[in-house]
Amino acid sequence: MTLTVPPDLWIHVTAPPLVRANQVVSYQLLYGNGGGVAYDVYITATLPASLNTSDPLTFLVPLVPAASGPYQLTVTATVSPDAPAGAALTTTAIITSNLELDSFDNASWTVARVVSRPIFLPLVLSDLSQSN
Secondary structure (H helix, E strand, O other), X not given: XXXXXXXXXXXXXXXXXXEEOOOEEEEEEEEEEOOOOEXXXXXXEEOOOOEXXXXXXXXXXXXXXXXXXXXXXXXXXXXXXXXXXOOEEEEXXXXXXXXXXXXXXXXXXXXXXXXXXXXXXXXXXXXXXXXX
């Protein structure tokens, strides 16, 4: 009898916490496997409409070895010029395999980033050399 350990794929997404309109943002998709060998692994990132990219959003990894990682993929996108200030840009990444996973607990990750706007404050110069 052969004992087969199912894969335990995991994924984690990192990105800067604040972004601005027209800013280029890189999302790092970190992934690995805490279980048995995984074949035909698909990683899919879902970006909100306010992020524009020409990068692929679905990746096929033919094999992820047992007890391995982290590995990294990068998706680069540009924040739309009309992204509203204060809006949360939510990105989700999911990792799946053609084999039954040991657990789905770590197989998806969602990250939200807030759109900020620069604040311009007036600069007031005064002559401090004169004393009262």
